[in-house]
Amino acid sequence: MVNLLNHLFSPIRIKKMEIPNRVVMPPMGTNLGNPDGTVSEANLAYMKRRARGGAGLIITEISAVHPTGMAIPSELGSYEDRFIPGLKKLADVIHGGGSKAALQLHHTGRESLFLLKAGKAIAPSPIRSLVFGMTPREMTREEIQELITAFGAAAFRAKQAGFDAVEVHGAHGYLLTQFLSALSNQRTDEYGGDLNNRSRFIREVLREVRRRVGDEFPVSLRLSAEEFIKGGYTVEDLKPLLPEWVKAGADIIHASLGTHGSPAGITSAPIEYPPGFNVGRAKRIKEIVNVPVIGVGRFTDLSLADQVIGRGEADLVAFGRQFLADPDFVLKSREGRFEDVRKCIACNQGCIERLILGEGNIRCAINPETGQETLYPQGPAAVRRKAWVIGGGPAGLTAAMEAARLGHRVDLFEKEKDWGGQLRYAGKPPFKSVYQEWGEWLGAQAKKMGVTLHPGVEVTEKMIRDGNPEAVILALGGEKIVPDIPGIDLAHVCDAWQILMGEVAPKKHALVIGGGLIGMETADFLSQKGTHVTLVEVLKRSPVLKITSHGYMLHTRLREAGCKLLFDTTVKRVEPSSVTLVSQGTEEVLSPVDQVVVAVGLRPVTSLKKFLEEKGVRHFVVGDAVSPRRIIEATEEGAKAAWSL
Numbered sequence: 001m002v003n004l005l006n007h008l009f010s011p012i013r014i015k016k017m018e019i020p021n022r023v024v025m026p027p028m029g030t031n032l033g034n035p036d037g038t039v040s041e042a043n044l045a046y047m048k049r050r051a052r053g054g055a056g057l058i059i060t061e062i063s064a065v066h067p068t069g070m071a072i073p074s075e076l077g078s079y080e081d082r083f084i085p086g087l088k089k090l091a092d093v094i095h096g097g098g099s100k101a102a103l104q105l106h107h108t109g110r111e112s113l114f115l116l117k118a119g120k121a122i123a124p125s126p127i128r129s130l131v132f133g134m135t136p137r138e139m140t141r142e143e144i145q146e147l148i149t150a151f152g153a154a155a156f157r158a159k160q161a162g163f164d165a166v167e168v169h170g171a172h173g174y175l176l177t178q179f180l181s182a183l184s185n186q187r188t189d190e191y192g193g194d195l196n197n198r199s200r201f202i203r204e205v206l207r208e209v210r211r212r213v214g215d216e217f218p219v220s221l222r223l224s225a226e227e228f229i230k231g232g233y234t235v236e237d238l239k240p241l242l243p244e245w246v247k248a249g250a251d252i253i254h255a256s257l258g259t260h261g262s263p264a265g266i267t268s269a270p271i272e273y274p275p276g277f278n279v280g281r282a283k284r285i286k287e288i289v290n291v292p293v294i295g296v297g298r299f300t301d302l303s304l305a306d307q308v309i310g311r312g313e314a315d316l317v318a319f320g321r322q323f324l325a326d327p328d329f330v331l332k333s334r335e336g337r338f339e340d341v342r343k344c345i346a347c348n349q350g351c352i353e354r355l356i357l358g359e360g361n362i363r364c365a366i367n368p369e370t371g372q373e374t375l376y377p378q379g380p381a382a383v384r385r386k387a388w389v390i391g392g393g394p395a396g397l398t399a400a401m402e403a404a405r406l407g408h409r410v411d412l413f414e415k416e417k418d419w420g421g422q423l424r425y426a427g428k429p430p431f432k433s434v435y436q437e438w439g440e441w442l443g444a445q446a447k448k449m450g451v452t453l454h455p456g457v458e459v460t461e462k463m464i465r466d467g468n469p470e471a472v473i474l475a476l477g478g479e480k481i482v483p484d485i486p487g488i489d490l491a492h493v494c495d496a497w498q499i500l501m502g503e504v505a506p507k508k509h510a511l512v513i514g515g516g517l518i519g520m521e522t523a524d525f526l527s528q529k530g531t532h533v534t535l536v537e538v539l540k541r542s543p544v545l546k547i548t549s550h551g552y553m554l555h556t557r558l559r560e561a562g563c564k565l566l567f568d569t570t571v572k573r574v575e576p577s578s579v580t581l582v583s584q585g586t587e588e589v590l591s592p593v594d595q596v597v598v599a600v601g602l603r604p605v606t607s608l609k610k611f612l613e614e615k616g617v618r619h620f621v622v623g624d625a626v627s628p629r630r631i632i633e634a635t636e637e638g639a640k641a642a643w644s645l
């Protein structure tokens with residue numbers, strides 16, 4: 001076993017908890033709990049899969065210390081003794097993998113849609129939720145005392161359930177942050193006013209937790225080291241408070257960042273932020289207090305974490321989404337198999353944005369097992385088939401890998417010489433090279449798993465007839481749509497794919513037709529190269545949502561680059577140096593335009609399906625070939641087809 005990660009793989013003792021290494025899996029809500037807030041089989045399966053991954057410390061997802069503090073109705077509970085048996089199973093599962101276990105204690109305050117809708121959300125002051133825009137009720141002083149007691153009682157239950165530690169959730173804009181921040185706390189009693197008063201609630205919660213769990217039981221305080229919001233507090237504001245919190249009971253500071261209302265979803269930062277970008281704040285906290293500090297934020301690579309610890313910038317490093325993308329990444333890296341690690345691409349599609357947008361329970365866009373551990377077939381398949389997968393994009397590659405893993409004999413065909421399908425283009429806009437790398441990773445892994453690869457081969461009906469596969473997965477993707485506009489065949493008109501691949505050089509004044517992700521990213525690509533871009537979109541609002549992390553960054557970059565986004569607008573005619581636009585019945589001539597870039601989307605490729613139907617071959621259609629969407633649908637459908645072969 002290669003072990004170059006000596007800093008990371010050194011134990012650390014915190015009170016009576018001996019943590020075998022410095023890798024932390026931080027708390028991540030899953031939505032997998034039972035409707036009554038008890039731990040479900042899905043919770044246990046999800047955690048078991050991660051617990052065998054080799055983290056030193058696993059901190060569970062949020063658990064509500066009080067019924068008034070649930071972010072969602074099924075949030076795990078720690079507010080009554082009836083939760084203890086399930087929590088014990090969770091702690092046991094974590095211990096089973098060799099990690100130490102901490103339960104995260106949470107009160108949502110005003111950031112709960114269902115409580116706000118029911119008029120039941122409470123907060124330090126009646127100030128609108130940053131996330132949901134509705135106003136909570138101000139807490140009474142009695143309620144404040146009740147919640148302080150509740151945090152202590154929940155901590156005691158965690159100890160009874162066999163956890164090694166608890167973490168008080170003081171981050172991300174939930175109740176404790178709401179007390180701390182002047183933006184959400186305008187109380188006039190001793191819990192509001194100056195910073196010292198606003199930090200009182202956290203202090204008293206910590207004291208009560210400490211009182212209930214005793215001196216030797218470790219308590220972590222998770223903080224947003226900076227609120228990351230206009231007028232919000234910074235890490236320097238915490239300087240006088242941190243020693244007080246340590247005195248009140250915090251043995252560990254977990255230095256997270258931002259709130260769910262901060263721009264760009266900074267709490268789970270998008271791809272624009274480099275790995276380890278937030279560690280400077282952990283370092284600053286270490287200069288202020290002498291307790292272990294956990295650094296977190298876009299870590300995907302153990303080597304970087306090892307350096308961070310070696311340089312003394314943090315004592316432990318948390319890898320959140322990386323544990324969703326590849327729960328085995330620690331083991332693989334320890335064995336020196338860095339190239340086998342499936343690296344998180346920070347797309348947030350299956351994880352945080354899916355939860356915040358209410359789209360379901362946790363998933364991972366690049367790892368179809370995540371959140372589906374109870375469905376995930378271990379294999380081998382009862383009947384091993386000769387299977388053909390046609391199309392080497394994310395859907396086909398995922399299907400091929402999953403089918404090979406289950407023991408099927410798999411041939412994968414791709415008409416281009418390179419793997420990745422649309423990922424080859426998705427990796428070209430600014431900051432997105434990880435998409436292309438992921439496509440290449442999929443190709444390399446498929447080969448390692450024994451898939452027979454056929455690059456540069458376009459499958460025809462004759463080939464299927466001759467090859468006679470028992471089952472076929474059609475992952476053919478989409479084909480470009482060419483809009484029917486006078487002048488679209490002029491020489492200065494090209495498409496987004498040609499621009500991204502460098503087949504057509506950017507000019508000075510470009511018009512991009514289509515404001516979906518491909519059009520927006522092509523506009524970004526062009527404007528970073530100095531092109532003046534105007535983008536037209538027929539819809540009234542941008543289909544790229546600003547509330548998504550990458551969407552926010554994209555809109556911001558385009559605005560800052562002076563790119564003009566025209567919604568509710570169509571192109572009537574393209575001329576050699578101008579275009580005629582129509583918006584709400586009014587025509588406007590845009591000039592000069594020396595480049596017109598078409599990005600109006602794709603339509604599914606439907607070839608071969610009819611033939612397979614007629615021939616009676618078992619087949620599945622997956623990914624963009626069903627309808628052009630995103631990578632999460634491509635991988636999920638690819639995997640599920642392979643599971644059903």
Ligand SMILES: Cc1cc2nc3c(=O)[nH]c(=O)nc-3n(C[C@H](O)[C@H](O)[C@H](O)COP(=O)(O)OP(=O)(O)OC[C@H]3O[C@@H](n4cnc5c(N)ncnc54)[C@H](O)[C@@H]3O)c2cc1C
Binds near residue numbers: 423
């Ligand atoms: C610029 C750009 C940016 C994007 N950014 C994102 C993003 O940030 N997030 C996101 O979720 N999605 C993004 N997408 C969309 C995403 O890439 C697609 O949804 C995804 O690639 C679809 O996967 P797929 O495997 O179904 O199809 P594809 O990726 O299109 O793969 C299909 C493959 O099948 C091959 N093929 C077709 N017919 C045959 C045949 N007869 N024989 C052999 N091979 C054949 C094609 O050559 C192709 O390689 C982006 C797309 C682009 C273009």
Ligand SMILES: Cc1cc2nc3c(=O)[nH]c(=O)nc-3n(C[C@H](O)[C@H](O)[C@H](O)COP(=O)(O)O)c2cc1C
Binds near residue numbers: 028297
């Ligand atoms: C799906 C998801 C759920 C999360 N839930 C929690 C949570 O319950 N409690 C918490 O303190 N942080 C939560 N976070 C934040 C993570 O703990 C972590 O701080 C963040 O993702 C940044 O780390 P990363 O860049 O390594 O993913 C969540 C993040 C994700 C992606």
